[in-house]
Amino acid sequence: MTLSCFDLGERMLTVDEAREAILALAVSSLAHETLPLCEAHGRVLAESVVSPIDVPGNTNAAMDGIALQWSSEATSISSWRRVGQLFAGQQYPSPLAADECLGITTGAPMPPGADTVIMIEQLEEHDGRVVIDRPETVKRGQHVRQAGEDIARGQLALAAGTRILAAELGLLASLGFDRVRVIRRPRVALFSTGNEVTAPGTPLPPAGIYDANRFTLQGLVAEHGGEPIDLGILPDDQDVLVDALEKAADQADLIITSGGVSVGEADFTRTALAEVGELDFWRIAIRPGRPLACGTLGAQRVPFLGLPGNPVAVMVTFLELVAPLLSRLQGRDITPLPILSALAEHDMKSRVGRVDYLRGIYRCDDKGQLSVRSTGAQGSGILSSMVMANCLIEISADRKSVTPGEAVTLHPLYRLP
Numbered sequence: 001m002t003l004s005c006f007d008l009g010e011r012m013l014t015v016d017e018a019r020e021a022i023l024a025l026a027v028s029s030l031a032h033e034t035l036p037l038c039e040a041h042g043r044v045l046a047e048s049v050v051s052p053i054d055v056p057g058n059t060n061a062a063m064d065g066i067a068l069q070w071s072s073e074a075t076s077i078s079s080w081r082r083v084g085q086l087f088a089g090q091q092y093p094s095p096l097a098a099d100e101c102l103g104i105t106t107g108a109p110m111p112p113g114a115d116t117v118i119m120i121e122q123l124e125e126h127d128g129r130v131v132i133d134r135p136e137t138v139k140r141g142q143h144v145r146q147a148g149e150d151i152a153r154g155q156l157a158l159a160a161g162t163r164i165l166a167a168e169l170g171l172l173a174s175l176g177f178d179r180v181r182v183i184r185r186p187r188v189a190l191f192s193t194g195n196e197v198t199a200p201g202t203p204l205p206p207a208g209i210y211d212a213n214r215f216t217l218q219g220l221v222a223e224h225g226g227e228p229i230d231l232g233i234l235p236d237d238q239d240v241l242v243d244a245l246e247k248a249a250d251q252a253d254l255i256i257t258s259g260g261v262s263v264g265e266a267d268f269t270r271t272a273l274a275e276v277g278e279l280d281f282w283r284i285a286i287r288p289g290r291p292l293a294c295g296t297l298g299a300q301r302v303p304f305l306g307l308p309g310n311p312v313a314v315m316v317t318f319l320e321l322v323a324p325l326l327s328r329l330q331g332r333d334i335t336p337l338p339i340l341s342a343l344a345e346h347d348m349k350s351r352v353g354r355v356d357y358l359r360g361i362y363r364c365d366d367k368g369q370l371s372v373r374s375t376g377a378q379g380s381g382i383l384s385s386m387v388m389a390n391c392l393i394e395i396s397a398d399r400k401s402v403t404p405g406e407a408v409t410l411h412p413l414y415r416l417p
């Protein structure tokens with residue numbers, strides 16, 4: 001297939017159109033697998049989880065102190081007979097009488113009939129009888145956790161499609177599960193392309209550049225739940241590219257390359273894709289990242305995304321366009337990206353006709369107002385701007401600049417503190 005300027009694929013898509021078209025590449029759903037809970041971090045639940053038990057299983061004490069029945073006549077009782085001490089893990093068999101109390105520790109089940117716990121700090125004890133300091137402050141039912149107040153038996157605990165992170169791991173464990181049914185991770189084949197691109201750890205030729213993109217992409221794929229398959233660096237050679245793409249289509253659920261998508265004499269990604277599969281479109285009104293080849297490979301129609309070579313363009317297009325596809329491949333509903341609004345701290349320039357993604361640093365002042373500044377130089381080769389940034393500043397295609405104090409949209413970046 002030869003490309004001509006009259007092909008539909010030559011049209012420049014808006015960012016929203018491109019995101020929709022890229023999402024539409026996810027046609028098949030991935031298989032499910034059962035994993036031990038300790039290996040499930042970051043995975044996506046394949047099936048909804050309904051709680052088989054009440055959590056907590058018993059109505060229990062929330063404080064160390066005494067358990068008793070706080071009835072209307074309780075205020076007329078001046079001291080209480082302590083009948084014993086109950087620790088977490090033990091049960092007390094018989095009901096307490098009106099003037100009896102039971103020493104209890106946090107987490108121990110309430111004895112039959114008792115409804116209230118009084119903290120140890122509020123008690124004095126003489127000869128086996130307990131006196132309550134300031135009894136007028138006691139409220140019936142205080143410091144008691146009800147059975148099933150976290151999750152009740154039969155209640156939906158986690159919906160299919162939930163990403164299992166620390167809180168979900170703990171919740172599943174609290175229900176007694178030691179295994180969980182999850183969706184297989186999408187396998188994402190990664191190539192860098194370009195004669196100048198050199199593997200780190202090897203000598204750099206005079207006009208060479210170390211390969212950054214394969215490594216940012218490995219990180220991004222893993223952070224978004226995929227399994228990266230590193231297929232190395234390809235030269236600017238159409239035949240080599242065609243061969244490599246064909247082989248990758250047999251082992252991956254998604255193939256991502258970087259470089260060689262523009263209009264230079266050595267840009268072969270689009271023509272190679274057109275030879276092994278179908279090129280759907282390759283121009284998006286986004287900055288950085290305008291040239292981005294999107295299509296499918298082989299008879300299996302494996303989604304293919306040829307990202308531009310510039311390292312910042314790789315990261316921005318991944319976060320804005322590829323990450324939703326990875327979510328969809330994992331069976332997750334696509335929710336809009338987290339968005340905040342902040343006031344610009346200074347002038348920002350933009351290009352009318354393309355959505356600009358500047359690298360930004362946002363902060364919150366002492367009145368709770370968010371403001372944002374750019375990280376400085378915004379060239380799409382300046383990868384240090386991504387290291388400094390805690391957000392992308394989105395400037396819509398109709399704005400040519402932003403003045404100080406104007407509101408802009410932010411996409412916070414995922415970063416561990």
Ligand SMILES: Nc1nc2c(c(=O)[nH]1)N[C@H]1C(S)=C(S)[C@@H](COP(=O)(O)OP(=O)(O)OC[C@H]3O[C@@H](n4cnc5c(N)ncnc54)[C@H](O)[C@@H]3O)O[C@H]1N2
Pocket residue numbers: 192193194196197209210211212213214258259260261262263264267288289290291307308309310311313380381
């Ligand atoms: N005449 C035009 N030239 C360019 C256009 C255009 O519209 N007309 N678009 C520019 C834009 S915007 C971008 S983005 C780049 C994208 O082009 P390619 O995808 O063909 O990228 P390359 O030329 O292969 O590389 C661009 C740049 O990035 C460096 N690079 C490539 N791979 C890596 C890697 N793995 N790690 C680190 N750096 C990498 C490469 O050396 C180049 O400096 O095209 C513009 N040109």
Ligand code: MOO
Pocket residue numbers: 286287288289290291308310313380381
């Ligand atoms: O669109 Mo390019 O990605 O500006 O560098």
